[in-house]
Amino acid sequence: MTFELETAAQADKLRRVAIDPISRVEGHGKVTLLLDEDNKVHQVRLHIVEFRGFERFIQGRPYWEVPVMVQRLCGICPVSHHIAASKALDVVVGARQLTPAAEKIRRLMHYGQILQSHALHFYYLSTPDLLFGFDSEVAKRNIVGIAAAYPDIARQGISLRKFGQEVIRVTAGKRIHGTSSVPGGVNKSLTRDERDFLLKDVAQMIAWSHEAVRIIKQLHQSNPALYDHFGAFRSNFMSIVAPDGAMDLYHGALRARDADGRILFDQVDYQDYEQLITEEVKPWSYMKFPFLQQLGPEHGWYKVGPLARVQNCDRIPTPLAEAERKEFVTYGQGKPLHATLAYHWARMIEMLFAAETIKELLHDDDLQGTDLMRTGERRKEGIGVIEAPRGTLFHHYRVGDNDLVTMANLIVSTTNNNQAMNTAVREVAKKYLSGHEITEGLLNHIEVAIRAFDPCLSCATHALGQMPLEVTLEDCTGQLIDKVTRDAHGICHA
């Protein structure tokens, strides 16, 4: 299956530009474009040059090591992998239903992760573009620039991320690479001192999260021509939802809607995900392209993440976030929003939901419970799914009788959004690049679109806010016209 602008008709005549990634293991972003003699865009590809070695590393390891090992997949959301792996292995140890204490501690950990990751995504990686402008001075387009120009906003963002990290530290044992979630439950509960430590700041975090929604909402309202149309495209949505259709980022069943908001399927047990989703392989990317089997590769690709979740659920079960969701839906005038930059608005609504949920959980005495583990009938296979900050995350394992993992399959959020991100980049390239000379500002337009979905490219390459990224322009004979590269230090080279 090939999409518009995915493959140029004369591609066999074109010279392939080889990129030497800074680090194959940790990921590298690359965008290639092919133009004709009039600089009209004929091909645009976002390549995630990602070595998925983890699925092999895990094979042959004892299953109980996996929830700790897989955290090394990601520097921004290790907790997501920690919990998704634990959920898959809960099934293996026969503990799909955890004790109340264990489930609530994991939920608290997960919503702490959502809070810190969304704060990082919005304040550190996106506000520099949104507040200074896509074409603004490169030197200040970063979180340190935000700290200098908007110290209050920076302080709020940094404090929100820090609070989320503290929730993770208290629940997982460490800010990163925690060890508390294990197959069948957790290995520690919260002390009252730890709970009180978090409680003293949680009201402020809710207030700041609410303020963040106000900021992004105001940006949308002040420039709808940009925010409603930049990188916009129609697609299906997918996420998990609670049994009553409410937003639940920790557990639920799969639901998908089409581009008009009609439900395609609902309450499907994610243990059956292989009957819903197929992954297509394309020769030009290491990353697969998942699609819904019932619609096929042409029409079955979908968005995941905040924009999908906020519009896929029927309600959000906390009051402030629910009021904001309703306003978001009203803004769409009865139709789903497909604007790429609306991801940020939805993301901030979720951050508010996470902050409110953390407060509710902290008031629950089950967090101090001592019944932390469950076991049951041993199984050979388990699938765990959560809504990670950037979208639906699947962990699938098979475990032998000797307790060693024999198969691992991970579908990460970035993979679920692969086609959507490619489409966003193509839309931006068509509108802003076609017929123009490449500039740093153009480069950043492409990056803004990618970043609205997923900053994990930055994360995976160990850069905050500055992806190593290369854009090449070639004419229809394959001749290189222009090339701009931004290295890992954010420095552009023509």
Added chain:
Amino acid sequence: MPNALMTANRLAAPTLIFGWGNPSRGDDALGPLFLERLETLAGAHPEWGEIECLTDFQLQVEHALDLRGRARVLFVDASVNTPAPFTFSRLQAARNASFTTHAMTPEAVLQVYQDIEGRHPPPSWLLSIRAYQFELGDSLSTLAQENLTVALMWAEKSFLACQTAAELPARQNREQFLETDGYRFHRDRREQKAQ
């Protein structure tokens, strides 16, 4: 509690010691190991006052918030660009591009603090311990172990024994320590061994 290493309760102890590095990458573990060993010593030294030890794999923007309410801060890191066994220097806030990488400098962290708090950061120093190897899976090199031991001895006698910034004339302090306290350090020979 006097002299408590408050890694758990997050109260702002007057002295913060922040060591960073990846414990799985050979000598990059020097910062975290410095803190680990300091924690074992602290119980016997009530005169050091309250100390909080924090460690992470790398310095990040949000570590600026860890500086709140401190009287002094000591950053501890491994370095290949410093003379053995260690160097000790006063830090000043500085705007640089390190925030775009995973290796944010302590100067940049101080700058973020200054920007978001609207005031000067607490007096801060950097203890750079000479390191030699950083491969994944490496253990701490013999030379780095020796440097760590000497750096800890110096910290006990110098930084932690001083209660005010004025008591810390940085370079002199280090040189005097190496010359007069019996830690004859044969730099040339060690460098040859390292090569």
